[in-house]
Amino acid sequence: MSVLVFAENWDGKFKNPSFEAVSYGKAVADKAGTDLIAVTFGNLEDDASVLGKYGANKVVHVSDAGAFDAHLYGNSLKDLANGLSAKVVVVSQSNNGKMLSSFLAVAWEAGMISNVVEAPESVAPIKVKKKVFSSKGIATVESSEERVVLALASNSFGAHEAATDAAVESGSTSGEAKTQSVEVDRATGQITLSEAEVVVSAGRGLKGPENWGMVEELAGLLGAATACSKPVSDVGWRPHTEHVGQTGKAIAPNLYIAIGISGAIQHLAGVSSSKVIVVVNSDPEAPFFKAADYGIVGDAFDVVPRLIEAVKELKG
Amino acid sequence: MKILVCISHVPDTTSKINFTSDHSAFDSNGIQFVINPNDEFGLTKAVQLKEAQGGSITVLTVGDASTEPTLRKALAIGADEAIRVNAEAKDSFQVAAEIADVVKNGDYNLIICGKESIDYNGQAVPTMVAAICNLPIVNACMGLNLDGEEATMIREIEGGKETVKASLPVVLGGQKGLVEENELRIPNMRGIMSARTKPLQVKEPIGAAPKSSHTHFEKPPAKADVKLVEAGQEKELVQLLHTEAKVI
Ligand SMILES: Cc1cc2nc3c(=O)[nH]c(=O)nc-3n(C[C@H](O)[C@H](O)[C@H](O)COP(=O)(O)OP(=O)(O)OC[C@H]3O[C@@H](n4cnc5c(N)ncnc54)[C@H](O)[C@@H]3O)c2cc1C
Ligand SMILES: Nc1ncnc2c1ncn2[C@@H]1O[C@H](COP(=O)(O)O)[C@@H](O)[C@H]1O
Numbered sequence: 001m002s003v004l005v006f007a008e009n010w011d012g013k014f015k016n017p018s019f020e021a022v023s024y025g026k027a028v029a030d031k032a033g034t035d036l037i038a039v040t041f042g043n044l045e046d047d048a049s050v051l052g053k054y055g056a057n058k059v060v061h062v063s064d065a066g067a068f069d070a071h072l073y074g075n076s077l078k079d080l081a082n083g084l085s086a087k088v089v090v091v092s093q094s095n096n097g098k099m100l101s102s103f104l105a106v107a108w109e110a111g112m113i114s115n116v117v118e119a120p121e122s123v124a125p126i127k128v129k130k131k132v133f134s135s136k137g138i139a140t141v142e143s144s145e146e147r148v149v150l151a152l153a154s155n156s157f158g159a160h161e162a163a164t165d166a167a168v169e170s171g172s173t174s175g176e177a178k179t180q181s182v183e184v185d186r187a188t189g190q191i192t193l194s195e196a197e198v199v200v201s202a203g204r205g206l207k208g209p210e211n212w213g214m215v216e217e218l219a220g221l222l223g224a225a226t227a228c229s230k231p232v233s234d235v236g237w238r239p240h241t242e243h244v245g246q247t248g249k250a251i252a253p254n255l256y257i258a259i260g261i262s263g264a265i266q267h268l269a270g271v272s273s274s275k276v277i278v279v280v281n282s283d284p285e286a287p288f289f290k291a292a293d294y295g296i297v298g299d300a301f302d303v304v305p306r307l308i309e310a311v312k313e314l315k316g
Numbered sequence: 317m318k319i320l321v322c323i324s325h326v327p328d329t330t331s332k333i334n335f336t337s338d339h340s341a342f343d344s345n346g347i348q349f350v351i352n353p354n355d356e357f358g359l360t361k362a363v364q365l366k367e368a369q370g371g372s373i374t375v376l377t378v379g380d381a382s383t384e385p386t387l388r389k390a391l392a393i394g395a396d397e398a399i400r401v402n403a404e405a406k407d408s409f410q411v412a413a414e415i416a417d418v419v420k421n422g423d424y425n426l427i428i429c430g431k432e433s434i435d436y437n438g439q440a441v442p443t444m445v446a447a448i449c450n451l452p453i454v455n456a457c458m459g460l461n462l463d464g465e466e467a468t469m470i471r472e473i474e475g476g477k478e479t480v481k482a483s484l485p486v487v488l489g490g491q492k493g494l495v496e497e498n499e500l501r502i503p504n505m506r507g508i509m510s511a512r513t514k515p516l517q518v519k520e521p522i523g524a525a526p527k528s529s530h531t532h533f534e535k536p537p538a539k540a541d542v543k544l545v546e547a548g549q550e551k552e553l554v555q556l557l558h559t560e561a562k563v564i
Contacts, residue, residue: 010474067478070443070453093439095473098431099455102443105409111527112408115437127531133342134434136333140532151439178452179482182468186476194474198564222564234497240458241472246329246434247353247492255563266329269434272536276561278553279542289542294556298547310554311564 003029004086005056006077007038008094012045016195019054019159021092024152026055026162027119028088037084039171041065041073052166054159060084060171067181068096074103075175081108081147088126089149094194101151111145117156117273126150134246134269154194155252156273193242196225198255199274201244203229203267205260205281205300209237214304215259221311227251229261245270260300263288280304317371317462319362320424322415322441323390324352324405324433325383335533342435342533351386354430358490360501361460362428363394369462372396374422378405378414384516391511392503398514403521406529408436412444413524419449424485426467431456431489442489452482458493 005025007018022038029036038056040048048059060080065073077100081089091101093114105112113128117138120128126143131153193199200219206212212226219226226242233243244251246269256274260281261267268291271277279292282299289295296303327333328348336343351359362373375390377383378401387398401414419427429442446453458477459470465484470477472491488494503511545553557564 070446070455071450074447095456095471098439099443099453102408102440103447103453105440105527106412106444106447112440113528114408114439130437132436132533133327133333134437135536137335137342138534138536139436139530141528142531143528145527179454179469179480181478181480183479184473184476185478186473188475190475192475240493241476243492255557255561269329276557276563278557289544291539292542293539293561294553295542295544296547296550296553297544303547303550306548306550307554310551313551314554314558314564 001032001087002035002037002084003032003088003090004081004084005036005038005090006092006097006100007040007051007056008092008097009040009042009044009046012043014046014050016159017092017094017154018051020154020157021090021152022051022054022056023160023162024119024157025090028090028123028150029055031120032088032123037086038166039077039080041076048168049166052164053161055162055164056166057164059166059168061168062171062173065173066177069177069179070099070103072173072175072177073100074107076173077104078108079174080171087147088123091149091151093151093153097151101149105149108147108149110147110149111143112149112151113141113143114151115153116150117153119157131273135250135272136269153252191223191225193225193227193244193249193251196253198222198224199227199251199253200224200257200259201227201229201261201271202232202259203261204231212238214308218257218304218308218311221308221315229267258288259304261288262286263291317365317369317426318422318424319365319371319373319426319428320419320422321355321359321362321373321375321390321395322427322429323355323359323375323377323386324430324435325349325377325379325386326352326433326435329353329434333535335535339532339534349386351390352430352433354432354491356500357492357494358428358430358488359390359393359395360495360499361490363501364495365462366394374399374424376401376415376418378403378411380404387516388511389503391514391516392507393501394507396514398516399519400516401519401521406526408438408440408444410524410526412441412448414521415441415445416448417522418519419445426485427451427487429487429489431491442487446487449487452486453489454480454482454486455489457488457490460488460494
């Protein structure tokens with residue numbers, strides 16, 4: 001048997017979620033006492049063997065895969081999993097990953113556990129922890145199937161180096177796509193929310209969209225992505241894609257800085273998995289302080305510019 | 317146009333989540349249940365499509381009798397009929413298999429789910445339904461246009477969006493953007509009155525078996541108290557983040 005990991009690439013490049021998935025796969029493979037095989041689809045700019053640095057013993061590169069489609073990718077991955085006699089397949093929960101893992105579970109007649117946040121407690125049967133109720137709870141889930149697809153919540157496990165030499169083989173797709181990609185519209189060179197290690201977020205306390213300059217400046221200095229509370233995106237001060245929370249994106253960066261956000265329960269549900277939370281709010285009673293690690297009670301319009309200066313000083 | 321909207325019945329977003337004292341289950345005592353927020357976008361989109369081009373809307377939930385008020389609410393918002401598959405939802409696969417059976421026997425052109433239910437956060441049901449029924453799937457869908465038998469959809473991708481096309485019938489996992497927040501329909505008096513007499517069919521399950529079980533529930537560990545830094549001492553905060561928390 002083996003453990004398989006789908007190592008996604010974006011325009012041919014591996015990103016932190018790719019390495020995180022491989023690291024997670026390595027932890028599962030170690031626990032099962034078996035090898036880890038990474039699979040990646042599409043044209044690559046990066047060298048596939050880099051996945052070895054995170055513990056893959058072998059990489060299968062399926063270069064003939066076109067744009068993502070759940071049927072095309074899912075059926076292809078199923079055939080690879082069968083050919084490589086895999087018992088567990090690990091997929092990171094990107095937008096594609098969510099579809100791929102669910103499709104594969106059906107096609108491959110496997111169990112599936114999504115939103116997993118830790119290495120499995122046991123591998124026979126697979127028993128693992130996942131986040132439920134929008135991070136308000138943690139459940140232990142046991143699969144009744146021998147084959148299991150594990151879908152990993154992003155930024156929950158981290159990428160860990162485990163120098164291995166990975167040989168690269170080529171593979172091919174099977175099956176057909178049922179959707180056709182017409183156009184991709186993506187900001188390039190920006191740090192996306194789901195992969196960001198630091199996120200600077202702001203809420204209604206900032207009064208208007210014209211005041212986001214300092215948020216962007218702070219984010220730029222920290223190599224961070226920007227985010228916002230729901231009402232801010234509802235009124236169009238910021239794009240919907242920045243809305244975090246129970247009905248927006250769930251994120252888990254190393255550092256989440258919340259400026260002028262009250263900390264409503266629905267907001268916290270999407271950000272409480274952040275490792276460190278910093279809150280800047282003029283109201284000492286703002287509920288967010290109860291969920292924060294560090295805080296400054298003060299006016300954002302005074303505090304944030306000074307914070308920017310302090311970061312500049314640190315970064316030299 | 318026949319539209320099926322799959323609705324999951326979930327705790328209100330303001331709910332405090334508790335588990336039973338033996339940690340074996342969610343404790344629903346005192347909890348208000350609502351239509352899953354992601355499903356509200358899909359339901360409103362269905363109502364808009366029906367208003368624009370005619371057709372019928374069926375809402376479906378897999379759940380016990382306690383989910384019926386949620387289905388009635390969906391009827392009040394504008395669905396024509398409701399189906400409740402009389403089975404306790406156990407895992408994504410079992411729910412998807414029950415929904416797939418309704419899809420196979422229903423001749424629907426469009427199957428709209430939400431991208432995620434906010435209770436068990438499976439993020440799986442719409443794609444599983446599509447896989448079982450061999451239909452196209454677009455998840456995290458934030459835009460839909462129909463032109464005859466062709467659907468054009470916008471889906472979210474990391475850092476942007478992608479436009480994709482597929483032939484009907486298709487399955488969607490919807491979210492905000494499918495319609496805007498201010499377009500969301502809420503039940504009005506007439507809707508509530510008429511919902512009482514709209515058909516709500518209880519269908520016996522095909523008996524699909526779940527493939528996983530929840531063996532234990534716990535709450536995430538509580539946070540330690542916040543460390544407050546005086547306004548004006550931002551340098552100190554940056555130092556703490558650098559040397560103590562080691563995050564910058
Ligand atoms: C079904 C449902 C789902 C929801 N989902 C989400 C979700 O996913 N994400 C989300 O974010 N919300 C969500 N909400 C909304 C949520 O309940 C709150 O209304 C929202 O998070 C509040 O946004 P806010 O903190 O930016 O604004 P407010 O609550 O208005 O808070 C503004 C804060 O800024 C502070 N402030 C004001 N001026 C300053 C200043 N000069 N300097 C510093 N601080 C200042 C104030 O003290 C206050 O704490 C949802 C609500 C519902 C009903
Ligand atoms: N018990 C259920 N009955 C009907 N539809 C459901 C049920 N559970 C989930 N769904 C649908 O599937 C979507 C995604 O749910 P999930 O995969 O559980 O996160 C929801 O938004 C609903 O549209």
